[in-house]
Amino acid sequence: xxxxxIRGRLLDSPSVITTALAGGVGGAKLxxxxxxxxxxxxxxxxxxxxxxxEIYGVHVSxxxxxxxxxxxxxxxxxxxxxxxxxxxxxxxSLHRLGGEAWFRLGDRDFATCLYRTQQxxxxxxxxxxxxxxxxxxxxxxVLVPASDDRVRTKVVTQTSGTLDFQEYFVRxxxxxxxxxxxxxxxxxxxxxxxxxxxxxGADRVILCxxxxxxxxxxxxxxxxxxxxxxxxxxxxxxxxxVRGAALKGPAAExxxxxxxxxxxxAVARLYADFADTFVVDSSDSDQLRLVEELGVxxxxxxTIMNDHRASELLARNLLDL
Amino acid sequence: xxxxxIRGRLLDSPSVITTALAGGVGGAKLxxxxxxxxxxxxxxxxxxxxxxxEIYGVHVSxxxxxxxxxxxxxxxxxxxxxxxxxxxxxxxSLHRLGGEAWFRLGDRDFATCLYRTQQxxxxxxxxxxxxxxxxxxxxxxVLVPASDDRVRTKVVTQTSGTLDFQEYFVRxxxxxxxxxxxxxxxxxxxxxxxxxxxxxGADRVILCxxxxxxxxxxxxxxxxxxxxxxxxxxxxxxxxxVRGAALKGPAAExxxxxxxxxxxxAVARLYADFADTFVVDSSDSDQLRLVEELGVxxxxxxTIMNDHRASELLARNLLDL
Numbered sequence: 001x002x003x004x005x006i007r008g009r010l011l012d013s014p015s016v017i018t019t020a021l022a023g024g025v026g027g028a029k030l031x032x033x034x035x036x037x038x039x040x041x042x043x044x045x046x047x048x049x050x051x052x053x054e055i056y057g058v059h060v061s062x063x064x065x066x067x068x069x070x071x072x073x074x075x076x077x078x079x080x081x082x083x084x085x086x087x088x089x090x091x092x093s094l095h096r097l098g099g100e101a102w103f104r105l106g107d108r109d110f111a112t113c114l115y116r117t118q119q120x121x122x123x124x125x126x127x128x129x130x131x132x133x134x135x136x137x138x139x140x141x142v143l144v145p146a147s148d149d150r151v152r153t154k155v156v157t158q159t160s161g162t163l164d165f166q167e168y169f170v171r172x173x174x175x176x177x178x179x180x181x182x183x184x185x186x187x188x189x190x191x192x193x194x195x196x197x198x199x200x201g202a203d204r205v206i207l208c209x210x211x212x213x214x215x216x217x218x219x220x221x222x223x224x225x226x227x228x229x230x231x232x233x234x235x236x237x238x239x240x241x242v243r244g245a246a247l248k249g250p251a252a253e254x255x256x257x258x259x260x261x262x263x264x265x266a267v268a269r270l271y272a273d274f275a276d277t278f279v280v281d282s283s284d285s286d287q288l289r290l291v292e293e294l295g296v297x298x299x300x301x302x303t304i305m306n307d308h309r310a311s312e313l314l315a316r317n318l319l320d321l
Numbered sequence: 322x323x324x325x326x327i328r329g330r331l332l333d334s335p336s337v338i339t340t341a342l343a344g345g346v347g348g349a350k351l352x353x354x355x356x357x358x359x360x361x362x363x364x365x366x367x368x369x370x371x372x373x374x375e376i377y378g379v380h381v382s383x384x385x386x387x388x389x390x391x392x393x394x395x396x397x398x399x400x401x402x403x404x405x406x407x408x409x410x411x412x413x414s415l416h417r418l419g420g421e422a423w424f425r426l427g428d429r430d431f432a433t434c435l436y437r438t439q440q441x442x443x444x445x446x447x448x449x450x451x452x453x454x455x456x457x458x459x460x461x462x463v464l465v466p467a468s469d470d471r472v473r474t475k476v477v478t479q480t481s482g483t484l485d486f487q488e489y490f491v492r493x494x495x496x497x498x499x500x501x502x503x504x505x506x507x508x509x510x511x512x513x514x515x516x517x518x519x520x521x522g523a524d525r526v527i528l529c530x531x532x533x534x535x536x537x538x539x540x541x542x543x544x545x546x547x548x549x550x551x552x553x554x555x556x557x558x559x560x561x562x563v564r565g566a567a568l569k570g571p572a573a574e575x576x577x578x579x580x581x582x583x584x585x586x587a588v589a590r591l592y593a594d595f596a597d598t599f600v601v602d603s604s605d606s607d608q609l610r611l612v613e614e615l616g617v618x619x620x621x622x623x624t625i626m627n628d629h630r631a632s633e634l635l636a637r638n639l640l641d642l
Binding site: 056057058086087089090091092093094096097098099100107108110111112114115117118119121132133136 | 377378379407408410411412413414415417418419420421428429431432433435436438439440442453454457
């Protein structure tokens with residue numbers, strides 16, 4: 001029996017709780033599947049906040065918002081980020097006035113960030129605000145930011161110096177070769193209050209197929225998180241790399257230029273100290289042995305989520321492991 | 322021959338320069354007429370900034386923006402404020418999330434304020450930013466904020482305490498009876514660099530039919546402005562009050578509750594120390610004698626500007642005085 005406090009509210013002790021670590025579109029897709037496969041409220045998602053940035057005077061939390069929009073059924077699933085049919089009047093008008101407007105933030109998306117900013121200024125925690133937003137969007141699953149403290153991913157590139165995450169990812173379209181990634185503020189940051197209880201109290205923990213360096217690493221780097229995962233008997237990680245490539249985003253390229261290695265097994269190596277099971281794509285069977293050599297149980301599943309049904313199928317297969 | 326420096330740019334010395342003091346819709350309407358009646362660049366508008374407010378994290382300058390939108394032909398002339406056909410996605414989405422959203426700021430309007438905010442944070446003056454905006458909108462007339470410093474109009478009400486201007490004007494819809502109006506910061510504020518030269522160098526100065534307490538008084542209260550007007554030989558003020566009522570807004574009601582008096586002549590009394598001519602509406606001929614008793618030359622003109630042609634006609638009549 002597990003219990004989780006979010007803003008002093010005790011979730012009714014569910015029989016089985018699943019906690020997932022996530023960031024980005026790959027994470028959002030699997031969370032949609034888990035949200036559908038589980039009873040309402042049985043899923044807690046711990047979401048990366050290293051991508052957060054103050055842009056246009058508002059606190060943008062790209063990973064929290066991607067996850068919320070996907071779970072709420074509001075996401076632009078073709079584009080991956082943002083809200084379907086959102087307009088871009090503010091950033092386009094700003095651009096016409098001569099303002100820097102490379103970060104495409106839709107008008108509804110802007111309002112989410114503005115709400116977050118207003119509440120932060122009024123003294124609310126990111127955890128509390130995230131819970132407000134998921135409830136306003138009618139999301140049953142619990143969303144927890146990895147930390148209520150300020151952590152900022154910085155990308156050290158070979159050609160363009162050290163960039164803020166959004167400069168690297170959006171302005172430079174993830175093109176500069178990455179030498180290193182650092183998490184500013186990580187030494188002073190604590191996991192958000194619900195993070196460790198959500199891991200410790202979960203019957204299983206799933207690492208979503210998110211970028212291991214940019215989405216998962218900033219969560220793992222928070223004090224106590226890695227240890228809680230090591231102590232957990234059922235941690236399942238899903239590869240974001242299929243046949244040497246990331247389905248979306250720069251994960252494979254970053255792993256190569258940072259010397260982490262290639263292929264799904266290179267991701268498994270990053271998680272080998274705490275992952276009990278590592279899921280590679282069923283088309284990638286040569287990775288199974290490499291994962292096994294790391295002392296991690298390898299499993300092959302169809303990990304490619306082209307639609308919500310595929311997400312739900314993968315989620316059910318993971319829950320059946 | 323006059324010269325005006327705006328951001329180090331010397332206007333080519335025009336034969337006749339007109340400078341107008343303005344705020345709000347009444348001011349914007351007459352400025353449109355003057356802008357049409359004068360050769361390009363011959364009009365300088367000194368615009369109230371006492372209504373400015375930080376709202377939604379952006380620096381809102383309602384009077385500067387009303388004037389810019391009217392002069393650019395972008396204004397919603399029915400509503401008075403904002404941009405025609407603007408959308409309200411940001412404030413409506415914010416409201417749906419539970420945020421306070423009583424200040425209706427359109428999405429394009431939001432972008433103007435966001436641009437201003439970004440430039441202010443980068444260290445630009447409100448004068449320089451205002452000049453950027455008017456040029457981006459293709460406005461030939463020069464727009465000058467009354468001050469680059471922070472001045473905030475506070476409204477002391479009989480029933481609701483002391484309110485920020487936008488709380489009084491927008492949230493409370495100008496309904497609470499006004500006991501007094503103060504201008505926070507006025508003692509430390511200076512006129513913007515172009516203000517006194519624009520008055521001193523002008524062949525004529527026109528006070529637009531703007532609210533004398535809320536729009537004109539905060540300009541007059543800046544050090545040196547009233548004296549520059551006293552020293553100017555041709556200052557023409559246009560009444561915002563016609564047959565005892567304001568055409569738009571709470572001017573008449575405020576003048577009554579503050580004990581300033583009723584009718585156009587009560588406005589003339591506020592300007593009597595510097596106004597050479599005071600224009601009352603031609604339907605208001607009983608005010609002519611009252612104005613004359615103040616030692617100000619009274620003139621009757623059709624002051625009601627129902628469309629741009631009427632604005633231009635009034636402007637031409639004023640320029641012919």
